[in-house]
Amino acid sequence: MDKKNFISIAIDGPSASGKSTVAKLLASRLNFLYVDTGAMYRAYTLAVLSSSLNAKNEKESDSLIGKIEINFDENNHVCLNGKDVSKEIRENNVADNVSYIASYKNIRLFLVSLQRKIANNKNIVMDGRDIGTYVLKDAEVKIFLSADVEERARRRFSENKEKGIDTSYEECLENIKKRDYIDSHRDFCPLRPASDAIHIDSTNLSIEEVVSKMEEIIKKKGYLL
Numbered sequence: 166m167d168k169k170n171f172i173s174i175a176i177d178g179p180s181a182s183g184k185s186t187v188a189k190l191l192a193s194r195l196n197f198l199y200v201d202t203g204a205m206y207r208a209y210t211l212a213v214l215s216s217s218l219n220a221k222n223e224k225e226s227d228s229l230i231g232k233i234e235i236n237f238d239e240n241n242h243v244c245l246n247g248k249d250v251s252k253e254i255r256e257n258n259v260a261d262n263v264s265y266i267a268s269y270k271n272i273r274l275f276l277v278s279l280q281r282k283i284a285n286n287k288n289i290v291m292d293g294r295d296i297g298t299y300v301l302k303d304a305e306v307k308i309f310l311s312a313d314v315e316e317r318a319r320r321r322f323s324e325n326k327e328k329g330i331d332t333s334y335e336e337c338l339e340n341i342k343k344r345d346y347i348d349s350h351r352d353f354c355p356l357r358p359a360s361d362a363i364h365i366d367s368t369n370l371s372i373e374e375v376v377s378k379m380e381e382i383i384k385k386k387g388y389l390l
């Protein structure tokens with residue numbers, strides 16, 4: 166079937182802006198597949214750390230390209246070499262190293278090719294940093310979701326608390342600022358809004374309000390029922 170029979174929705178934005186939560190909810194309401202590309206970079210990072218490789222060394226980190234398997238199971242949980250690692254990838258050691266891994270071009274090309282394969286011939290909501298600018302640059306709908314950095318740190322802090330991950334608010338703030346910097350300053354596919362993306366600032370919006378705004382945007386473009 167022609168790709169044009171399917172709709173792609175690209176949601177990009179900085180860390181803890183709420184992308185995953187709203188993208189998941191939006192996808193389930195639309196009955197679209199949801200793909201969390203950040204989980205794939207996190208799974209690759211976990212593979213590097215568990216192989217005792219140095220995540221700050223590009224050559225060492227590149228050595229796993231093509232040798233590991235990253236996919237999503239029937240519950241949409243990310244798997245590394247067939248094992249559900251959706252919990253481990255949220256740990257602090259992964260959060261601390263993932264932006265180094267995501268700055269390496271060959272690792273990005275490896276994961277982008279998996280992402281495009283997953284998205285092929287499907288109605289999809291995909292979230293990340295470079296979805297509207299690179300991975301799915303022909304996406305029908307592109308949204309750039311942001312929020313103040315302090316609000317994002319508050320959200321990540323309470324999310325971690327719920328998941329039993331031990332971090333302080335200050336640590337969350339520092340990690341988010343560091344990742345914002347690395348993600349937006351890398352050479353290949355830096356975090357930035359696509360020229361045709363619609364911006365939503367979620368600082369003072371509830372999850373429901375953000376999802377409603379997205380549905381409105383999709384409707385206005387003529388893609389919603």
Ligand code: CDP
Binds near residue numbers: 203268
């Ligand atoms: O959940 P959170 O907002 O903390 O981040 P994530 O979506 O899980 O992504 C983790 C990291 O992966 C980001 O900080 C980026 O370094 C990287 N990433 C990327 O470079 N490109 C993507 N499409 C998705 C994630």
